[in-house]
Amino acid sequence: MEMMHIKHEAEERHVLTVTVDNEAGILAKIAGLFTARGYNIDSLTVADITENHAVSRITIVTHGPPSQIDQIHAQLERLVPVHKVVDLTEAGPFVQRELALIKVAGAGEKRVEALRIADVFRAKPVDTTTESFIFELTGAPDKIDTFVAIMRELGLVEVGRTGVVGMIRGTKEA
Amino acid sequence: MSEERSGANILVESLVKQGVEFVFGYPGGAVLPIYDALFGDERLRHILVRHEAGAAHAAEGYARSTGKPGVVLVTSGPGATNAVTGIADAFLDSIPLVVITGQVPTALIGSDAFQEADTVGISRHCTKHNYLVKDPADLAAVVDEAFQIATTGRPGPVLIDIPKDVQIAMATWHDGPAQRRQRYAPRTRGEIEEIEDAVAMIAAARAPVFYTGGGVINSGPQATALLRELQAKTGAPVTSTLMGLGAFPADSRDWLGMLGMHGTYEANMAMNQSDLIICVGARFDDRVTGRLDAFAPNSKKIHIDIDRSSINKTVRVDLPIIGDCAQVLEQILEVWGDRKPQDLTAWKDRIDTWRQKKSLSFPDNRDAIMPQLAIQRLFALTKPMDPIISTEVGQHQMWAAQHFHFFSPNKWLTSGGLGTMGYGLPAAIGAQLGNPNSLVIDIAGDASIQMNIQELGTATQYRLPVKVFILNNEWMGMVRQWQELTYESRYSNSYSDSLPDFVKLAEAYGWKGIRIENESELDAGIQAMIDYPGPVIVDCLVAKESNCFPMIPSGASHTEMILYGDTVAGTMDDEAKALV
Ligand SMILES: Cc1cc2nc3c(=O)[nH]c(=O)nc-3n(C[C@H](O)[C@H](O)[C@H](O)COP(=O)(O)OP(=O)(O)OC[C@H]3O[C@@H](n4cnc5c(N)ncnc54)[C@H](O)[C@@H]3O)c2cc1C
Ligand SMILES: Cc1ncc(C[n+]2csc(CCOP(=O)(O)OP(=O)(O)O)c2C)c(N)n1
Numbered sequence: 163m164e165m166m167h168i169k170h171e172a173e174e175r176h177v178l179t180v181t182v183d184n185e186a187g188i189l190a191k192i193a194g195l196f197t198a199r200g201y202n203i204d205s206l207t208v209a210d211i212t213e214n215h216a217v218s219r220i221t222i223v224t225h226g227p228p229s230q231i232d233q234i235h236a237q238l239e240r241l242v243p244v245h246k247v248v249d250l251t252e253a254g255p256f257v258q259r260e261l262a263l264i265k266v267a268g269a270g271e272k273r274v275e276a277l278r279i280a281d282v283f284r285a286k287p288v289d290t291t292t293e294s295f296i297f298e299l300t301g302a303p304d305k306i307d308t309f310v311a312i313m314r315e316l317g318l319v320e321v322g323r324t325g326v327v328g329m330i331r332g333t334k335e336a
Numbered sequence: 337m338s339e340e341r342s343g344a345n346i347l348v349e350s351l352v353k354q355g356v357e358f359v360f361g362y363p364g365g366a367v368l369p370i371y372d373a374l375f376g377d378e379r380l381r382h383i384l385v386r387h388e389a390g391a392a393h394a395a396e397g398y399a400r401s402t403g404k405p406g407v408v409l410v411t412s413g414p415g416a417t418n419a420v421t422g423i424a425d426a427f428l429d430s431i432p433l434v435v436i437t438g439q440v441p442t443a444l445i446g447s448d449a450f451q452e453a454d455t456v457g458i459s460r461h462c463t464k465h466n467y468l469v470k471d472p473a474d475l476a477a478v479v480d481e482a483f484q485i486a487t488t489g490r491p492g493p494v495l496i497d498i499p500k501d502v503q504i505a506m507a508t509w510h511d512g513p514a515q516r517r518q519r520y521a522p523r524t525r526g527e528i529e530e531i532e533d534a535v536a537m538i539a540a541a542r543a544p545v546f547y548t549g550g551g552v553i554n555s556g557p558q559a560t561a562l563l564r565e566l567q568a569k570t571g572a573p574v575t576s577t578l579m580g581l582g583a584f585p586a587d588s589r590d591w592l593g594m595l596g597m598h599g600t601y602e603a604n605m606a607m608n609q610s611d612l613i614i615c616v617g618a619r620f621d622d623r624v625t626g627r628l629d630a631f632a633p634n635s636k637k638i639h640i641d642i643d644r645s646s647i648n649k650t651v652r653v654d655l656p657i658i659g660d661c662a663q664v665l666e667q668i669l670e671v672w673g674d675r676k677p678q679d680l681t682a683w684k685d686r687i688d689t690w691r692q693k694k695s696l697s698f699p700d701n702r703d704a705i706m707p708q709l710a711i712q713r714l715f716a717l718t719k720p721m722d723p724i725i726s727t728e729v730g731q732h733q734m735w736a737a738q739h740f741h742f743f744s745p746n747k748w749l750t751s752g753g754l755g756t757m758g759y760g761l762p763a764a765i766g767a768q769l770g771n772p773n774s775l776v777i778d779i780a781g782d783a784s785i786q787m788n789i790q791e792l793g794t795a796t797q798y799r800l801p802v803k804v805f806i807l808n809n810e811w812m813g814m815v816r817q818w819q820e821l822t823y824e825s826r827y828s829n830s831y832s833d834s835l836p837d838f839v840k841l842a843e844a845y846g847w848k849g850i851r852i853e854n855e856s857e858l859d860a861g862i863q864a865m866i867d868y869p870g871p872v873i874v875d876c877l878v879a880k881e882s883n884c885f886p887m888i889p890s891g892a893s894h895t896e897m898i899l900y901g902d903t904v905a906g907t908m909d910d911e912a913k914a915l916v
Contacts, residue, residue, distance in 0.1 A: 166910035183519070186468065191460060198461040229648065236645035242465040242485055242520055 205325030268317030343472030364411025366438030392422020397763030413451030428753025464492030480514035489522030541612035550579030551617015555661035586741035601695035630893030728784030758787025890915035
């Protein structure tokens with residue numbers, strides 16, 4: 163008799179923007195939808211984008227098999243306070259940016275090297291002591307990943323990241 | 337006209353404005369202001385249940401049998417949590433409910449106050465939408481939107497949580513239509529290109545089949561009429577899910593019976609061998625598809641569904657049409673015009689050979705009443721009354737689906753998606769209230785009926801002549817059957833021990849009790865039940881260890897169906913066991 167093992171499917175990363183009514187509990191609804199249906203959230207950002215604070219834009223980075231990504235799209239659209247869902251990854255070329263604060267401590271060679279590499283990445287020191295820096299870095303997530311990986315060897319203390327916001331290139335609105 | 341009114345008063349006025357006839361509820365501290373506003377108000381009839389789950393299921397039964405939304409009113413904390421099973425049931429079966437829950441006063445929310453529960457949090461994923469109302473001035477608009485959301489698009493339960501202070505505080509009430517923005521507008525019509533493609537696919541098909549579901553019932557009686565019209569024009573045979581029974585008449589020569597796990601051989605074979613499946617308001621549930629990679633491998637699929645998330649959820653389809661069943665069927669009929677279908681004689685001949693299997697047959701039994709026979713007799717004797725049937729969950733439910741036959745929609749009330757034991761009795765009560773002149777029968781099992789047995793009192797109080805027909809096999813039969821088939825008959829905790837005397841129980845509640853022990857008493861017992869003007873429990877003792885066949889074991893394909901008399905393996909591999 164055959165024993166059972168859990169199987170895994172090939173997965174894709176997608177960036178979705180969701181325009182929602184800015185009402186109480188909306189974030190819990192969206193985040194909860196992901197947990198309730200077993201979807202992944204890699205990052206989630208939210209802020210209101212209208213003058214009267216009535217509408218928020220949520221950017222969600224997720225990964226999963228293509229059929230699941232399609233379901234996520236449909237399930238989000240089904241929520242009453244959701245106006246619009248755009249899968250930026252499907253919609254065409256898009257810009258994605260994330261902001262990170264990276265604290266690095268060290269002295270001597272390593273400190274100099276950290277500063278030099280920060281310059282290459284256009285990371286800005288926003289706090290400096292004799293033993294440490296906090297760098298501010300904006301960019302696509304993989305750029306930040308690379309920077310953090312290098313800093314790990316040069317005295318990384320902590321990292322804070324905002325999560326991704328994204329937008330379609332050109333005149334089209336998401 | 338506009339005037340100052342309390343939140344509770346505004347709520348009641350808003351319900352009246354929606355045309356609500358019945359409120360199924362149970363009082364408690366956090367809804368006392370609403371109960372006070374209801375006091376003496378003749379416009380709404382409050383039905384006092386015996387448990388809040390009963391309120392939600394009764395509202396479901398009312399909704400499914402009338403096509404109108406069911407309304408529930410319960411208190412905070414335990415009142416709300418008790419109702420959750422019924423709300424979740426309505427969510428999975430797409431039943432329109434508006435559920436009003438009391439909440440602790442706004443200032444106490446989050447303080448672990450007496451009878452506080454995070455009702456909005458708890459119900460978030462089993463409602464179509466929910467609200468916490470913090471200002472009585474919002475109530476009229478919220479109630480108005482709640483009814484729209486519950487009843488349009490894919491129907492479902494909507495919950496409104498109202499803190500006690502909001503029920504008492506005053507706000508301005510306007511007589512006219514509620515002022516609110518319109519943000520919910522589900523798509524109801526298909527695109528013309530989709531409709532043309534559908535017509536071309538149907539016209540070209542040599543082995544088409546309609547696979548219809550609960551969405552046809554949700555869509556309303558017009559959808560049923562249009563389905564029958566399109567079927568007559570195209571000649572394609574029809575099968576239905578458990579939830580869609582009644583949309584197509586069971587006496588039609590093109591009716592295949594229910595499909596799926598306990599569906600007929602001809603329905604499942606027709607799905608498997610078809611070249612075109614026209615899915616109308618069904619959602620490719622796992623009870624229906626069986627093993628996904630073997631599901632209808634050579635067919636093209638059209639899927640008409642109002643909910644985009646039902647499309648491509650489990651089965652990829654060739655032509656999705658997002659829209660309401662009635663509207664899309666009407667569009668298809670328009671484009672179809674007087675086209676002629678392909679000659680389907682060969683296809684129907686093949687179907688006839690599958691029919692020859694007589695997959696619903698069952699062995700004779702001299703010693704005990706076969707449960708299938710009991711259903712057949714119940715059907716035969718009640719057919720002239722065109723009854724409404726509700727069920728509990730288990731073998732009896734499947735036997736009812738197989739052996740009771742339906743000819744029109746809204747006559748069949750069953751818990752399909754959640755499979756909630758205890759649904760049938762309260763659902764029958766709700767249906768009886770909505771259809772006072774109908775014969776309403778709950779076909780029950782001995783275990784399920786005990787899950788909401790307290791609702792016998794509700795029927796007594798409101799003098800509702802509902803009938804409960806128990807197929808008493810002294811087992812949780814469906815569980816026992818799975819244990820027999822997959823766990824080598826190790827009957828772990830599935831025996832219905834210490835059963836009450838159902839006849840005496842009936843009498844204790846002021847019902848009539850009838851026991852049927854032999855086949856010779858069967859017809860007379862059923863007739864006595866029909867003839868009695870009040871509520872009746874029939875305790876029909878049936879063969880104890882009958883199994884419900886045909887059956888497609890979980891993880892198997894439509895062609896691997898177990899029929900009566902097939903030898904049945906006593907074990908399953910772990911992959912199959914892991915499926916539900
Ligand atoms: C013990 C047990 C055994 C079962 N065995 C079987 C079995 O053998 N066979 C079987 O079929 N089921 C069986 N079921 C039921 C099964 O679990 C599912 O509930 C059922 O198959 C779903 O039916 P459905 O596809 O019609 O969908 P429903 O749950 O009725 O959903 C309706 C679909 O129609 C759509 N819809 C709603 N309104 C509209 C509208 N106005 N216009 C267009 N679309 C609309 C919805 O979006 C949804 O996709 C069993 C249940 C139990 C408890
Ligand atoms: C609330 C709930 N608990 C457990 C189950 C699992 N379950 C499905 S069928 C069944 C047995 C039902 O027994 P009975 O009502 O006697 O009906 P029978 O199968 O014997 O006809 C059980 C326990 C369920 N569906 N619902």
